[in-house]
Amino acid sequence: MPEPLNIVFAGTPDFAAASLQALLETEHKVIAVYTQPDRPAGRGRKLTPSPVKQLALEHGIEVRQPLSLRDPEAQEGLAALAPDLMVVVAYGLLLPKAVLETPRLGCINVHASLLPRWRGAAPIHRALLAGDSETGVTIMQMDEGLDTGDMLLKASCPILADDTSATLHDRLATIGARALVDSLAGIRDGSIARESQDDSLATYAHKLEKQEGDLDWQQPAEQLARQVRGLSPWPVAFTRLGEEILRIWAAEALDSPSHGLPGTIVAADRNGIQVACGEGVLRLSKLQLPGGKALEAAAMLNARRESFSIGTRLGNA
Structure with a gap:
C-alpha cells in the first residue's frame, strides 16, 4: 500500500x-x-x-x-x-x-x-x-x-x-x-x-469594493438582482432613501413592465417593495436601515410604511 x-x-x-x-x-x-x-x-x-x-x-x-x-x-x-x-x-x-x-x-x-x-x-x-x-x-x-x-x-x-x-x-x-x-x-x-x-x-x-454595492436603477432588474445576490453577505447592495442608506439583502427581478422612472417605488406589500428599473421591476424583500436590523419587507413596512409610499424615488435622483 x-x-x-x-x-x-x-x-x-x-x-x-x-x-x-x-x-x-x-x-x-x-x-x-x-x-x-x-x-x-x-x-x-x-x-x-x-x-x-x-x-x-x-x-x-x-x-x-x-x-x-x-x-x-x-x-x-x-x-x-x-x-x-x-x-x-x-x-x-x-x-x-x-x-x-x-x-x-x-x-x-x-x-x-x-x-x-x-x-x-x-x-x-x-x-x-x-x-x-x-x-x-x-x-x-x-x-x-x-x-x-x-x-x-x-x-x-x-x-x-x-x-x-x-x-x-x-x-x-x-x-x-x-x-x-x-x-x-x-x-x-x-x-x-x-x-x-x-x-x-x-x-x-477583482477584489470586491464597498462602492460596488450602489444600485444603479437605470440598469435592468435582472442585473440588479444579481448584484444583490452576489454582494450578500458582503459588502451588501445599497441605495439611498432620502438622506439614509438603505441596504438591500434580498431581491428578485419580476417579469413586469417598468412603469415609472427608474428608482421609483411602484408597489409595496408584505411580499416586497417593487422598484422600477431601466428594464423591468426589482422586488426588494429584505432591507435594512441605519442602526436597525435587516427586516423582511412586511416588517419594514409595519415600521416605516410612510418611507416606502408609491412614487418615492430611491437612489441619487
Missing part, C-alpha cells in the same frame, strides 16, 4: 477549513498548518484566530503564522518539515518560487472557479455578478503566476436562481474539499493528468 503523504496545509477562512477537515479524515498526515496572523474581530476588536487555526489546534497540529513567506527564516522552517505536498486554500499570502519548489510534489491549490474562467481574489462573487450559469472548483498545480498553473481536477456545479455568494461559497467549500481528496491518489503516484490553461479564456476576479 502506498505511503501516506506528509502534507503542509496553508489556508485561513471557513472555505479553507472545509478542505483541512477533509484532509484530516484521510490516511494522509497534516504535519503543519500555515495561516494568517490573528486579526481583530467583533465589537471588542479582540484578536481572533482564523477558522483554519482553530481547527488545527483542536487536532493538535502545529500552527505557523508568518507575516510573509519571502522571509528566509520562514522558508527554512518550511524546508525543515520536508513535506511531500503543500495544499493551499484561500491562504492570503503569495508563495514565492522557493516555497513552491520546497515540497517534493510541489504545491496545489483549491480554487473556487472553473479555471481559467475566474482567476484572482473573488471568483465566487464575480461568477454571480456576471450571471454565469455554472461554476465549480479547480485543483491546480501552483506556479509563480496568479492562478495560472496546470489544472489537475475540476468539479462543477450549477449556479441556482436564488444563490447568494454565501450559499454558493458553502456549496463550493464542500465540493472543493471532496475534489481535493479525490486528487491526492493521482498526485501521489504521478498518474493524474495535467491540463494547461488557455490564457485567452481567463478573466480576473
Whole structure:
C-alpha cells in the first residue's frame, strides 16, 4: 500500500477549513498548518484566530503564522518539515518560487472557479455578478503566476436562481474539499493528468469594493438582482432613501413592465417593495436601515410604511 503523504496545509477562512477537515479524515498526515496572523474581530476588536487555526489546534497540529513567506527564516522552517505536498486554500499570502519548489510534489491549490474562467481574489462573487450559469472548483498545480498553473481536477456545479455568494461559497467549500481528496491518489503516484490553461479564456476576479454595492436603477432588474445576490453577505447592495442608506439583502427581478422612472417605488406589500428599473421591476424583500436590523419587507413596512409610499424615488435622483 502506498505511503501516506506528509502534507503542509496553508489556508485561513471557513472555505479553507472545509478542505483541512477533509484532509484530516484521510490516511494522509497534516504535519503543519500555515495561516494568517490573528486579526481583530467583533465589537471588542479582540484578536481572533482564523477558522483554519482553530481547527488545527483542536487536532493538535502545529500552527505557523508568518507575516510573509519571502522571509528566509520562514522558508527554512518550511524546508525543515520536508513535506511531500503543500495544499493551499484561500491562504492570503503569495508563495514565492522557493516555497513552491520546497515540497517534493510541489504545491496545489483549491480554487473556487472553473479555471481559467475566474482567476484572482473573488471568483465566487464575480461568477454571480456576471450571471454565469455554472461554476465549480479547480485543483491546480501552483506556479509563480496568479492562478495560472496546470489544472489537475475540476468539479462543477450549477449556479441556482436564488444563490447568494454565501450559499454558493458553502456549496463550493464542500465540493472543493471532496475534489481535493479525490486528487491526492493521482498526485501521489504521478498518474493524474495535467491540463494547461488557455490564457485567452481567463478573466480576473477583482477584489470586491464597498462602492460596488450602489444600485444603479437605470440598469435592468435582472442585473440588479444579481448584484444583490452576489454582494450578500458582503459588502451588501445599497441605495439611498432620502438622506439614509438603505441596504438591500434580498431581491428578485419580476417579469413586469417598468412603469415609472427608474428608482421609483411602484408597489409595496408584505411580499416586497417593487422598484422600477431601466428594464423591468426589482422586488426588494429584505432591507435594512441605519442602526436597525435587516427586516423582511412586511416588517419594514409595519415600521416605516410612510418611507416606502408609491412614487418615492430611491437612489441619487
